[in-house]
Amino acid sequence: MLSIKNLHASIEGTPILRGINLEVKAGEVHAIMGPTGSGKSTLASVLAGREEYEVTEGEVLFQGKELLPLSPEDRAREGVFLAFQYPIEIPGVSTTNFLRTALNQVREYRGQEPLDAVKFLSLMKEKMALVEIDQKLLSRSLNEGFSGGEKKRNEIFQMAMLEPVLSILDETDSGLDIDALRIVSNGVNKLKSEKTATIVVTHYQRLLDYIVPDFVHVLYKGRIVKSGTKELALELEEKGYDWIKEEVDSTATV
Amino acid sequence: MSKDNQILEDLTAKEYEHGWSVNFETDEAPMGLNEDIIRWISTKKEEPSWLLEWRLKAYKTWQAMSEPEWANVHYAKMDLQALRYYSAPKQSKKPKNINEVDPELIAIYERLGISLNEQKRLQGIAIDVVLDSVSVATTFKETLGKLGIIFCSFSEAVKEHPELIKKYLGSVVPMTDNYYAALNAAVFSDGSFCYIPKGVRCPMELSTYFRINAANTGQFERTLIVADDSSYVSYLEGCTAPQRDENQLHAAVVEIYAGAHAEVKYSTVQNWFPGDKDGKGGIYNFVTKRGICAGDHSKISWTQVETGSAVTWKYPSCILKGDYSIGEFYSVAVTNNYQQADTGTKMIHIGKNTKSRIVSKGISAGKSQNSYRGQVQVMKRAHNARNFSQCDSLLMGNQCGAHTFPYIDIANPSAKVEHEATTSKIGEDQIFYCNQRGIATEDAVALIVNGYAKEVLNQLPMEFAVEAQKLLALTLEGSVG
Ligand SMILES: Nc1ncnc2c1ncn2[C@@H]1O[C@H](COP(=O)(O)OP(=O)(O)OP(=O)(O)O)[C@@H](O)[C@H]1O
Numbered sequence: 001m002l003s004i005k006n007l008h009a010s011i012e013g014t015p016i017l018r019g020i021n022l023e024v025k026a027g028e029v030h031a032i033m034g035p036t037g038s039g040k041s042t043l044a045s046v047l048a049g050r051e052e053y054e055v056t057e058g059e060v061l062f063q064g065k066e067l068l069p070l071s072p073e074d075r076a077r078e079g080v081f082l083a084f085q086y087p088i089e090i091p092g093v094s095t096t097n098f099l100r101t102a103l104n105q106v107r108e109y110r111g112q113e114p115l116d117a118v119k120f121l122s123l124m125k126e127k128m129a130l131v132e133i134d135q136k137l138l139s140r141s142l143n144e145g146f147s148g149g150e151k152k153r154n155e156i157f158q159m160a161m162l163e164p165v166l167s168i169l170d171e172t173d174s175g176l177d178i179d180a181l182r183i184v185s186n187g188v189n190k191l192k193s194e195k196t197a198t199i200v201v202t203h204y205q206r207l208l209d210y211i212v213p214d215f216v217h218v219l220y221k222g223r224i225v226k227s228g229t230k231e232l233a234l235e236l237e238e239k240g241y242d243w244i245k246e247e248v249d250s251t252a253t254v
Numbered sequence: 255m256s257k258d259n260q261i262l263e264d265l266t267a268k269e270y271e272h273g274w275s276v277n278f279e280t281d282e283a284p285m286g287l288n289e290d291i292i293r294w295i296s297t298k299k300e301e302p303s304w305l306l307e308w309r310l311k312a313y314k315t316w317q318a319m320s321e322p323e324w325a326n327v328h329y330a331k332m333d334l335q336a337l338r339y340y341s342a343p344k345q346s347k348k349p350k351n352i353n354e355v356d357p358e359l360i361a362i363y364e365r366l367g368i369s370l371n372e373q374k375r376l377q378g379i380a381i382d383v384v385l386d387s388v389s390v391a392t393t394f395k396e397t398l399g400k401l402g403i404i405f406c407s408f409s410e411a412v413k414e415h416p417e418l419i420k421k422y423l424g425s426v427v428p429m430t431d432n433y434y435a436a437l438n439a440a441v442f443s444d445g446s447f448c449y450i451p452k453g454v455r456c457p458m459e460l461s462t463y464f465r466i467n468a469a470n471t472g473q474f475e476r477t478l479i480v481a482d483d484s485s486y487v488s489y490l491e492g493c494t495a496p497q498r499d500e501n502q503l504h505a506a507v508v509e510i511y512a513g514a515h516a517e518v519k520y521s522t523v524q525n526w527f528p529g530d531k532d533g534k535g536g537i538y539n540f541v542t543k544r545g546i547c548a549g550d551h552s553k554i555s556w557t558q559v560e561t562g563s564a565v566t567w568k569y570p571s572c573i574l575k576g577d578y579s580i581g582e583f584y585s586v587a588v589t590n591n592y593q594q595a596d597t598g599t600k601m602i603h604i605g606k607n608t609k610s611r612i613v614s615k616g617i618s619a620g621k622s623q624n625s626y627r628g629q630v631q632v633m634k635r636a637h638n639a640r641n642f643s644q645c646d647s648l649l650m651g652n653q654c655g656a657h658t659f660p661y662i663d664i665a666n667p668s669a670k671v672e673h674e675a676t677t678s679k680i681g682e683d684q685i686f687y688c689n690q691r692g693i694a695t696e697d698a699v700a701l702i703v704n705g706y707a708k709e710v711l712n713q714l715p716m717e718f719a720v721e722a723q724k725l726l727a728l729t730l731e732g733s734v735g
């Protein structure tokens with residue numbers, strides 16, 4: 001479904017991604033881990049189409065289509081969803097209103113009729129139950145004054161509403177208490193299907209107990225330096241990153 | 255070029271929607287301004303002599319005044335002798351009701367999306383339409399008449415209700431008030447008059463729609479709203495003008511009187527032609543609006559959505575004379591391209607326990623300049639006066655300007671005055687976040703701007719709010735990439 005080939009990207013002339021290769025198939029869950037500052041959020045942003053990042057090399061195919069030439073909104077409409085590490089506040093705009101605009105634009109792109117208020121509301125109700133989110137939160141200004149956990153839960157709610165093909169969750173576990181983590185993970189699991197794929201970016205093995213990955217990758221200095229199965233996450237939890245850093249840094253200097 | 259700038263430049267590309275004009279036979283005054291012209295207008299309108307005297311006195315006062323220069327606006331002064339002070343569509347006879355109005359005129363308003371057909375109007379809104387210098391139609395007169403509510407053109411009120419006009423005309427905005435108010439007093443042509451008797455709650459929105467059609471014509475209308483004790487009325491004003499290369503002058507006066515326990519809500523969606531992308535043409539909107547809360551426990555609330563005009567100079571104000579009276583001012587002012595707006599309010603606390611609230615949201619894009627100018631004055635005997643002011647500015651791009659000029663003048667130590675101000679930019683972050691959910695940039699800007707202005711838009715009557723939201727989006731279309 002997603003095929004990243006030799007992806008290089010830089011910001012203001014500084015290379016951040018330095019040759020990423022990744023294959024994600026429908027039905028799979030991939031976890032991306034790695035030390036802070038290694039480029040995980042950058043990868044997510046580049047896939048979502050953030051323009052501050054300049055792609056200097058490589059290509060990305062999404063469902064057989066070149067992804068990189070598409071505008072961010074068209075990528076979203078094609079089914080790429082990014083749950084932000086730091087969700088943005090939009091004062092005066094409720095989640096409900098925001099999602100109604102978003103969903104109808106996505107539907108229009110796909111040649112579907114806009115949802116009327118009644119159908120939209122019933123869809124909301126269904127998805128609210130899925131991530132156990134309070135309706136009151138949805139009528140407040142988007143992310144404004146939300147607690148860390150509320151923001152993350154709201155991201156997953158949006159994901160549920162938009163029904164993406166590829167979901168990229170950037171540290172969705174941070175800021176969640178144990179119960180919220182379980183609820184949000186359950187939500188993500190329920191949204192998974194044979195036709196969709198998920199990339200979870202996380203620092204903690206804990207999340208992967210709930211959202212069980214098929215593959216775990218370690219990103220370091222803009223490259224995927226190690227890939228494995230869920231056991232790799234356990235190993236990292238135990239040993240940290242130093243052994244991988246050493247491995248990479250020593251081969252790099254040779 | 256950064257994304258922001260690109261977005262901003264595109265946003266400014268939207269054309270004005272109401273820029274067309276229509277040719278029809280008109281009845282016009284000769285060019286220029288002098289005593290004879292004033293007599294000409296007064297004769298044309300078959301006015302009583304006291305009103306002519308009033309006009310001439312205003313004219314004398316005006317001649318001794320000079321154009322104010324303190325506002326933060328810069329424009330080429332208009333040659334007031336090169337203007338026409340009266341232009342009216344020729345109608346064979348005075349229409350008695352809407353069915354007698356020239357269909358051609360009705361068509362103009364249909365084109366603006368305003369139906370004058372009472373049956374066709376979904377919502378209960380009575381409307382007085384003013385084209386150039388005269389009122390051409392007022393709807394729902396009879397329905398309102400049964401409640402004792404008077405809603406008619408100013409000219410008609412002069413004839414039918416001279417005692418009310420004599421009593422209230424110039425009582426809130428004296429003819430000597432300022433340069434434009436004096437000019438208006440001398441040459442005003444028509445406008446709306448509305449009187450709500452004691453204890454009556456007006457069952458529908460009253461509304462005036464102003465349209466400038468003729469070229470080289472100034473529009474000088476007057477609106478007078480009198481809400482007698484314990485009455486309530488919600489009043490709406492809308493306006494558009496054709497697209498022309500030269501500047502046109504609009505110098506209106508609005509006076510509101512609120513008796514004890516009376517409440518008046520006045521909403522405006524101002525959409526005069528703002529000039530083109532390069533700053534050519536557009537309306538000079540120099541308007542004086544003031545209300546007096548004359549009785550105890552009275553309330554006047556101004557809500558304005560200012561999207562049009564090349565230059566705006568406008569400060570809807572409240573004189574809080576009655577004890578426990580309340581004044582409110584809610585404003586969204588958008589400027590784009592080369593528009594300039596200097597707008598705000600004055601809250602003058604005279605009575606005890608008076609309260610005022612100011613919420614001003616400025617949005618500047620393109621190369622425009624947007625200023626908030628507000629005065630809060632607390633007089634000596636205004637014990638326990640309260641004011642809260644919130645002035646926010648939203649900038650789009652880095653070629654525009656936002657300015658805030660608050661004046662606070664307190665003569666009673668028990669006063670409590672709070673002022674908050676913020677300046678923000680539409681962030682690339684916010685736009686990207688919207689994009690990532692599938693929302694196109696243009697719609698993202700509209701969403702963000704409407705969210706920003708929500709507190710003010712919420713004050714508008716439903717039907718108007720929807721219109722205003724669309725207008726905001728339209729004015730800013732293309733200003734973010
Ligand atoms: N706008 C920017 N300007 C300059 N440097 C940036 C910018 N954005 C990211 N970087 C740098 O790029 C590197 C990768 O950042 P990124 O956010 O992708 O890391 P990460 O792996 O997600 O880290 P974390 O685990 O802390 O979230 C960091 O060194 C960061 O400082």
Ligand SMILES: [Mg+2]
Pocket residue numbers: 040041042085170171
């Ligand atoms: Mg990150």
